[in-house]
Amino acid sequence: MPRYDRDEVARRAGFGDWREAVAATAGLSQQEAARVLGVSHPTVRTWRAAAGQSVAVARPTAEQAREAFRADPGDERHGSANGYRNLGCRCPACTAAWSRYRRERAAGGS
Structure with missing residues (x-):
């Protein structure tokens, strides 16, 4: 997804911008975050990496x-x-x- 679409997608999901969306879904798995944001999970991975956030969520043992x-x-x-x-x-x-x-x-x- 082109960069200029990130903010639009985040706004449609109820967030101010894509960085806010990434921060708000930080505790979710990539698949769960993708459902919330209405994007594919590889997009969530890309957004998290671009925001300098851990790509994967720490899961319990x-x-x-x-x-x-x-x-x-x-x-x-x-x-x-x-x-x-x-x-x-x-x-x-x-x-x-x-x-x-x-x-x-x-x-x-x-």
Whole structure:
């Protein structure tokens, strides 16, 4: 996208200029920021680099994500095989979901 279009795109998304848009979406992934701004994620990457900002958002480690999941009983992933297997939750709902999943797999279901 040509430079002179940056400000116009940012204004359409509700920001004063492209630098303000980049700053306001700094905590979002490139894909999330692209949706907010109405541009492609490579454009977000280019804008962040031009503004001297880190291109990628720091993400929590896998263990930090697991801990945050376990600490939030309202997370919609509780009661799923994913919660048990990938996120390491052993709450009764996740344990039951994992047991159900394993029974279905053993019976030939998918």
